[in-house]
Amino acid sequence: MTTETPRTLHLNAFLMNAGHHDAAWRHPGSQPERITDLAYFQELARTAERGRLDSIFFADGVALWGKARHNALGGFEPLTLLSAIAAVTERIGLIATVSTTFNEPYNLARKFASLDHISGGRAGWNIVTSGTVDEARNFNRDEHLEHAVRYERAREFLEVAGKLWDSWEDDAIVLDRAAGVYADTAKLHPAAHRGTHFQVAGPLNVPRSPQGRPLLVQAGSSEDGKEFAARYAEAVFTAQQTLADGQTFYKDLKSRLARYGRAEDGLLVLPGIAPVIGSTEAEARRLEQELTELQVPEYGLAQLSGMLGVDLTGLPLDGRLPDLPEERDINGNKSRFTLVAELARREDLTLRELIARLGAGRGHRVFAGTPEQIADQLQEWFENGAADGFNIMAPVLPTGLSDFVDHVVPILQQRGLFRTEYTGRTLRDHYGLPRPANRYAPAAR
Numbered sequence: 274m275t276t277e278t279p280r281t282l283h284l285n286a287f288l289m290n291a292g293h294h295d296a297a298w299r300h301p302g303s304q305p306e307r308i309t310d311l312a313y314f315q316e317l318a319r320t321a322e323r324g325r326l327d328s329i330f331f332a333d334g335v336a337l338w339g340k341a342r343h344n345a346l347g348g349f350e351p352l353t354l355l356s357a358i359a360a361v362t363e364r365i366g367l368i369a370t371v372s373t374t375f376n377e378p379y380n381l382a383r384k385f386a387s388l389d390h391i392s393g394g395r396a397g398w399n400i401v402t403s404g405t406v407d408e409a410r411n412f413n414r415d416e417h418l419e420h421a422v423r424y425e426r427a428r429e430f431l432e433v434a435g436k437l438w439d440s441w442e443d444d445a446i447v448l449d450r451a452a453g454v455y456a457d458t459a460k461l462h463p464a465a466h467r468g469t470h471f472q473v474a475g476p477l478n479v480p481r482s483p484q485g486r487p488l489l490v491q492a493g494s495s496e497d498g499k500e501f502a503a504r505y506a507e508a509v510f511t512a513q514q515t516l517a518d519g520q521t522f523y524k525d526l527k528s529r530l531a532r533y534g535r536a537e538d539g540l541l542v543l544p545g546i547a548p549v550i551g552s553t554e555a556e557a558r559r560l561e562q563e564l565t566e567l568q569v570p571e572y573g574l575a576q577l578s579g580m581l582g583v584d585l586t587g588l589p590l591d592g593r594l595p596d597l598p599e600e601r602d603i604n605g606n607k608s609r610f611t612l613v614a615e616l617a618r619r620e621d622l623t624l625r626e627l628i629a630r631l632g633a634g635r636g637h638r639v640f641a642g643t644p645e646q647i648a649d650q651l652q653e654w655f656e657n658g659a660a661d662g663f664n665i666m667a668p669v670l671p672t673g674l675s676d677f678v679d680h681v682v683p684i685l686q687q688r689g690l691f692r693t694e695y696t697g698r699t700l701r702d703h704y705g706l707p708r709p710a711n712r713y714a715p716a717a718r
Contacts, residue, residue, distance in 0.1 A: 282655055282691045283541055283662030283704055284682075285328045285368070286321040287510075288314065291345045292669035293547050294633040295576065296567035298345035302672040305345040311357055314349070317671055318358045321365055324678030325692050327703040328366025328397060330490075330510070330664065331355070335375050336407035339579075343572035352384050359392035366700030368397035368490055374423050375403060375412045378433035379473055385487045386438060386479040394483030394699035399490040399510065400501075402427050405579070424497040426470045431489075431505050433473050436464040438486040439712045440476030462713050485709045488700045494522065494612075503529035507706055508541040510664050512612055512636045519544055519659030541661040541704060544654065545637030547668050548647045550676045557641040564668060565629045573628030580613050580636070590625040593617070612636045633668040644680035651681075652690060 291298040291305040298305035307313035321329050331351035339346055351369035359367060367388065371381060389396035402423035403409070409417040418426070445460035464475030491498065491506035502509050503526060513519040527537045549564075551557030570590055578585045581597060588595065594617050597610075613636055617627050633639045640650050654660040667673025685691035701708055 279689060281689075282651065282685060283508075283543060284324075284326045284691065285330050285366075285508075285510075285543060285662070285664050286317070286326050286674060287330045287332070287545065287664045287666045288317055288670065288674075289332065289666070290348055290670070292673055293635075293637075293666040294564045294668040295339075295344055295572055296564050296569070296632060297669045299567040300564060300669050302669045304671065308345055308348050311349075311354070313671075314354060315358055315361045317674060318362050318365055320671065320674050320678055322362050324682045325695055326365060326665075326678075326682075327662070328368050328395075328700055329358070330368040330397075330399060331370060332399075333370040333372075334403065334405070334408055335372060336405060336411055340572050340575050343569040352388060355396075356388055356391055359388070359395065363393075364695045364698060364703075365395065366397055366488070366703055367392055367395045368399055368488070368700075370399040370401055370492075372401050372403040372408070373427040373430040374418060375408065376430075378430050378471055379437060379475075379477070381430075382434045382437040382477055383479050385434075386477060386482045389482035389484050389487055390479070394701070396482070396484065397488035397490055397508075397700050399492055400427065400431070400506070401492060420495070421497060424501055427501060428504075429468045429470050432468070433464060433466050433471050435486065435712075436462075436466060437473070437475055437477040438481065440464060441479075441481045442711050442714055443481055443485075446480055460713070481711065484699050484701050485711065488704065488706065499526055499529065502526060502540065503535070504533050506540060508543055508704065511542060511544050512609065512634070512638075513544045513659070514612065514616055514636075514638055516654060516657065516659055519654055520657065523659050539706065541706075542659075543662045543664045544660050545634060545664040545666050546650070547634040547637055547639045547666040548673070548677060548681065549633065549639065549641035549668055550644060550647060550673065550680065551641070552643065554642050554646065557643065560668075561633075561639075561641040565632060568628065568632050570625070570628060573632065574624065576635070577613070577624070577628060577631065580609055580631075582610065585624065588624060590628075591623050593621070593623060594627070609636050634666060637664075637666055639668075644676075644684055647677075647681050648684040648688070648690075651685065652688065655690065 290308045291303040297303045318329050333351050355367040406417045440462045442460035445456050447454050447457050461476045464473045466473045490508045491502040492510040494511050523542050549557050549561045574585050686693050
C-alpha cells in the first residue's frame with residue numbers, strides 16, 4: 274500500500290524595485306536608491322531562499338513603464354540580473370520575463386540555456402507577447418501587432434525554441450580525449466525550421482541544459498492566453514480578485530489540458546497576492562492607509578489609463594469611469610482590462626478609490642492582515658480549488674518580503690502546507706514537474 278504525498282503550496286516571490294505599491298518608494302521601509310544595486314537584489318533573493326520559496330520572478334518590458342517622475346521605475350534586464358543572482362544562491366528558482374514579440378528564438382533559447390547551466394538547473398521563462406504600443410515603437414513599429422497575431426507568433430516561437438533546446442541530446446558530449454572526439458555529431462540535430470514567422474537552421478550552440486529547457490511560465494488570462502497556457506505553460510501567474518473568480522479560472526484552465534494530452538498536475542496555477550502584513554490587523558490597515566496617502570494621483574490615473582486603453586487625464590477623481598470600449602476592441606492586455614473594469618463596476622468605485630485599490634497590486638488581490646490571517650487566506654484558496662500556490666507581491670521591499678518569510682512562512686510550515694527544507698536542486702524539482710525527454714532520444718520517439 275502506498276501513501277500519497279500530501280499536496281503542498283508553491284510560493285514565488287515577485288520582486289519589483291522598491292515594492293509593488295506605486296508609492297512604495299516614498300515609504301521609509303523601502304530602499305529606492307538601490308534599484309540599480311546588484312547587492313540589493315542578491316539580498317532579496319537570499320531572503321526568499323531562506324524562506325525555502327520555490328522561485329523569484331522579475332517582470333519586464335521593453336519600454337519605460339509609467340511616469341518616472343512619480344515612481345522608482347527602470348532597472349536591470351532580468352536575464353542579466355538573474356545570472357548574477359545565480360552566483361550567490363544555491364536553490365531558489367530564477368524566472369525572467371521575456372517577450373516573444375521583440376526577440377528571436379535562437380538568441381533567446383541560447384540565453385535561457387546559458388542561465389540554466391549557470392544556475393545548475395534553476396531557470397524559468399515567463400512568456401509574454403508584450404502589451405503596449407510604447408514597446409512596439411522601440412522596435413521599428415508605429416503600432417503594436419494585433420493580439421491574435423502576437424499569440425500566433427508566440428506559438429511558433431515556442432516550437433522553434435523547443436527544437437533548439439533539444440538539438441543536443443543529453444549524451445551528445447563524448448569527451449574522448451584519446452580519440453579526439455568531443456561530441457557525437459549524430460546526436461546533434463538541426464532545427465531546420467521554416468515557418469510563417471521564423472526560419473532557423475540550428476543546432477543551438479549551447480549543449481542541453483540541466484532541466485532540458487527552462488520551466489515555462491505564462492501570465493495572460495485572455496482566451497488566447499489561456500489556450501496558449503494549456504498547450505505550453507507549466508505554471509501560470511494570474512490575477513484574480515475573489516475566491517469564486519479564482520475557482521472559475523482554475524477549473525477553466527485545468528479543463529483545457531486534456532486536449533493537449535496533458536495531466537492537470539502538469540500546470541500550476543499561481544494567483545498574485547500583495548500581502549500587507551502587520552502584527553495586528555489594525556497595524557496592517559495603518560500600513561495600507563499610509564501607502565494610499567503617499568500615492569500621487571497623477572501617476573495612478575496614468576497607470577489606470579494604460580490598463581484600460583482610455584485616456585483618463587483631467588477627469589474628476591471623485592467621479593466614475595467613463596464608458597469603456599468592448600474587450601474585443603482592446604489590443605493590449607485584455608485580461609487585465611476586463612479585471613479592472615469589472616472591479617470598478619462591481620464595487621461602484623470612483624477613480625480615486627479605484628487608484629487606491631490598484632496601488633499595491635495593479636489588479637492582483639491585496640489583503641491586509643496579521644500573518645495568521647494571510648496564511649488563512651492562502652490556505653482557503655489552496656484547499657478550495659483556486660490555486661496551487663501564489664505569486665507573493667510584497668507591497669514594500671525589502672521589509673514586505675522579510676516579513677512574509679519570517680512570519681507567514683513558519684505558519685504555513687506548521688500547518689504542513691509548505692516545505693521546511695528543499696528536497697531538490699532544480700526549479701522543476703521544487704515545482705514537482707518532470708524533466709522533459711529530448712525529442713530526438715530513442716526513448717522519446
